[in-house]
Every structure is written in structure tokens, then in C-alpha cells.
Amino acid sequence: MERTGNMQQRLGGFKSQVRKLMAVCIGGILLLSSGQGLADSLHEGLQSLSLKSQVGVSSKVDVTGTHAKCEFSTAGAGSSTAVSKQSLTLSKGSLTATLECTAKDGGTISSIPNPLAGNVCVTKQKQSETPCNFGENGGAAASVQVPLKDVLGTTSAVQWMNTTAEQKAIQSQKWTLKLNEEDLPISDKTFDVGCTYTTTGKAAANPAVCQLTVNVKARASSVADENVVTCSYGAESNSEALKVDMTTTRNTVTIDCGSEGTLNPAADSAQYCNPQNKDLDDCKKKFVDILPNFVISWWKTPTPGNASILTIPAADFPESEQQFRLGCVPNKAPQSDSQDTRVDNQSQVQSRTSAPTTCSVLVTVKAASSASYASPSLQTLIAVSGAAVVSGFVVASL
Numbered sequence: 287m288e289r290t291g292n293m294q295q296r297l298g299g300f301k302s303q304v305r306k307l308m309a310v311c312i313g314g315i316l317l318l319s320s321g322q323g324l325a326d327s328l329h330e331g332l333q334s335l336s337l338k339s340q341v342g343v344s345s346k347v348d349v350t351g352t353h354a355k356c357e358f359s360t361a362g363a364g365s366s367t368a369v370s371k372q373s374l375t376l377s378k379g380s381l382t383a384t385l386e387c388t389a390k391d392g393g394t395i396s397s398i399p400n401p402l403a404g405n406v407c408v409t410k411q412k413q414s415e416t417p418c419n420f421g422e423n424g425g426a427a428a429s430v431q432v433p434l435k436d437v438l439g440t441t442s443a444v445q446w447m448n449t450t451a452e453q454k455a456i457q458s459q460k461w462t463l464k465l466n467e468e469d470l471p472i473s474d475k476t477f478d479v480g481c482t483y484t485t486t487g488k489a490a491a492n493p494a495v496c497q498l499t500v501n502v503k504a505r506a507s508s509v510a511d512e513n514v515v516t517c518s519y520g521a522e523s524n525s526e527a528l529k530v531d532m533t534t535t536r537n538t539v540t541i542d543c544g545s546e547g548t549l550n551p552a553a554d555s556a557q558y559c560n561p562q563n564k565d566l567d568d569c570k571k572k573f574v575d576i577l578p579n580f581v582i583s584w585w586k587t588p589t590p591g592n593a594s595i596l597t598i599p600a601a602d603f604p605e606s607e608q609q610f611r612l613g614c615v616p617n618k619a620p621q622s623d624s625q626d627t628r629v630d631n632q633s634q635v636q637s638r639t640s641a642p643t644t645c646s647v648l649v650t651v652k653a654a655s656s657a658s659y660a661s662p663s664l665q666t667l668i669a670v671s672g673a674a675v676v677s678g679f680v681v682a683s684l
Contacts, residue, residue: 356496358389358483373499387481406477517614517645543614553585558610603654616642
């Protein structure tokens with residue numbers, strides 16, 4: 287009996303050890319199966335602690351008229367940096383833009399591009415130009431630096447000027463761009479500038495950024511003295527068709543299409559457009575039908591430039607008034623440089639380069655007077671005869 291009891295005790299102890307071993311094995315299996323989840327939880331916890339130990343910086347940009355003000359401020363613990371975007375528009379009646387960036391805490395404010403002077407930023411296919419870092423994620427297109435005068439198509443040395451006044455209470459940087467009316471482009475243009483802020487110490491991987499999109503409206507198409515037409519292609523450049531009168535004493539018309547347009551119809555086509563259709567769609571009419579002596583050599587295309595000059599000899603003016611239409615059509619932009627749209631996820635600010643418009647010119651050719659066709663000797667004879675008749679009347683009245 288005693289031996290039997292001892293055996294049962296041993297069996298009981300063995301079973302207990304087996305249960306413990308099985309529990310350990312099952313626990314190990316469960317631990318291995320959930321190891322990834324535990325690792326993820328541990329990583330998230332460490333990341334949360336790391337974020338809480340950092341201080342973020344937020345940005346906010348507001349625009350009043352053509353004055354943009356960007357404010358950088360310290361955000362709460364764990365807050366991420368922000369990219370804030372806005373836009374403003376320059377035009378004939380508003381030629382000055384200002385970008386002001388401020389921060390109340392210690393740190394560094396830098397312009398984009400840096401320095402902000404003769405260069406600005408445009409979005410285009412990636413090339414060798416210096417990049418502008420507005421926090422983009424990359425892609426086929428990127429923001430790069432280009433000369434502002436090239437964007438506007440002006441020969442003037444246009445640039446942003448640092449107009450920062452001395453500030454003691456807060457950090458502040460201010461830049462101002464002043465254009466002249468002749469600096470306005472011949473088609474609507476868009477470019478970007480901005481500023482960035484980094485706190486004192488190690489620079490953040492993604493510092494706070496303010497991005498300002500500047501839309502520049504094109505100048506209007508115009509007619510100057512001596513029937514010189516200068517064409518533009520902005521959305522508001524051709525609200526009304528231009529009108530030109532040709533006479534025997536003002537017998538030329540010059541159409542300057544600039545670097546972004548083409549004469550329609552072409553000078554060597556000997557054709558013109560329907561004067562009743564300002565869109566330059568119906569352009570198969572022949573000049574010889576209204577100017578019987580027309581020859582292509584009446585057109586001249588001096589170089590350099592993209593102007594075309596039509597001269598009607600005084601002796602070839604029509605007997606009755608005639609009209610024709612011609613003008614300049616905008617060149618088709620490459621697909622990569624076509625309409626540029628930017629949408630900001632924060633403020634839903636959208637900037638779109640408007641579709642170009644056609645520059646249409648209605649030309650009226652005044653009828654030649656009978657004296658215009660007379661030879662100089664005949665005109666002299668008529669004048670002498672008239673004087674003699676007048677003298678006769680005077681003598682008879684005495």
C-alpha cells in the first residue's frame with residue numbers, strides 16, 4: 287500500500303510538470319504568433335514618445351490685395367510642420383506685390399528661392415535648373431528656379447527687393463516686387479515664391495513653408511500711331527477687336543505677333559479673314575477680290591522680331607471702301623507647359639493659367655479719291671485751272 291501511494295504521488299507530480307511544460311509551449315507559440323503586433327505596438331509607443339519630446343512649427347499665409355503675410359508659430363507637442371499656400375494677382379492697375387514672413391520664436395526665416403531677387407519658381411518637367419523646395423513629393427514635374435524677366439518676357443532687370451525694416455520684438459523678412467506696365471507679359475503668367483522657417487538648432491527634415499503663387503495678367507492688345515498693332519493673348523487681352531483704317535496717306539498696317547503668336551492668315555497666303563467673324567475662323571477669302579492689283583510682295587517681314595507689314599500703294603487703293611480681317615493666334619504650348627493647376631489640401635487655394643485668346647484686327651481700306659488716281663501734272667493743271675476760274679469771277683465782280 288505504501289509503495290502504491292508513493293507511485294501515485296510520483297505520477298501526480300509528473301502530470302503537474304507536463305501541464306506546466308504544455309502551458310509554456312502554448313505560451314511560446316502565442317508569443318511568436320503575436321510578435322509582429324507587439325513589435326508594432328512598441329514602435330508606435332516609442333514614436334509617440336519621440337513626437338511628444340519635439341515641438342512642431344506651423345505656417346499660415348493670408349493675402350490682402352497684393353500683400354501676402356506669412357506667420358510661423360510654435361505648435362503643440364507632437365504637431366507636424368505645415369505647408370501653407372495662397373495666391374495673388376498682378377495686372378495693369380496693380381503692379382506691386384509684397385511677401386512678408388514673420389516668426390515670434392527664435393529661428394531662421396529664409397526665402398524661396400534663396401535669395402529672393404531676380405529668380406522665381408515655376409513648375410516644369412525636371413531639368414538641370416536649381417530646385418525650389420516647397421515640400422513636394424516629387425514626380426515628373428518639379429518646381430525650379432528661372433529668371434523672372436524670362437517668365438514675363440521683358441528686357442527690364444525686374445527683381446524682388448528686400449525691404450525688411452528693423453524689427454526687435456519679432457523676426458520679420460519682407461520682399462517687394464514692383465513692375466512697370468511695359469513689364470507685363472503678352473500672355474497670362476504664373477510663378478511661385480515663398481519662405482521657410484527652421485528652429486534654432488538642427489534643421490527639420492520638412493521645415494514649415496509658406497508658398498505664394500503670383501498670377502500676372504497679360505497686357506491688352508493695342509494699336510499705336512501709324513497703324514502699328516501689338517498683339518497679346520491673355521484671357522482679358524482681347525475683350526474687343528482692334529480697328530485700323532488705311533488711307534492713301536496712311537497706307538501701311540503693322541501686325542506684331544510677338545514671340546508667342548503667329549499671323550493668321552500667313553502673309554504668303556494672299557488671303558484674309560471674313561470681316562464679320564472676329565474669331566479668325568473663316569480665312570480663305572482672296573485679297574485680289576477686294577484689291578485687284580494685290581501681290582504678295584506688299585507684305586514685308588522685317589527681322590529680328592515677329593512683325594508683318596502690309597503696304598498698299600496709293601495708286602492701288604480701291605474705288606469703294608473695303609474691309610478685311612486678320613490677326614495673331616497664340617502658339618500651341620507643349621503639353622508639359624500647358625495650363626498649370628495647383629490645389630492646396632489645406633485651404634483649397636487654386637491657381638490656373640487661363641486659356642489664351644486670339645488677337646483680331648478689323649482693317650478698313652478707305653476708297654481712293656479721284657485726285658488720288660490723277661498724275662502730278664494733271665493735279666497741277668486742275669489746280670491752275672481752278673485758280674484761273676476764281677480770278678475770272680473776281681475780275682468780273684469789280
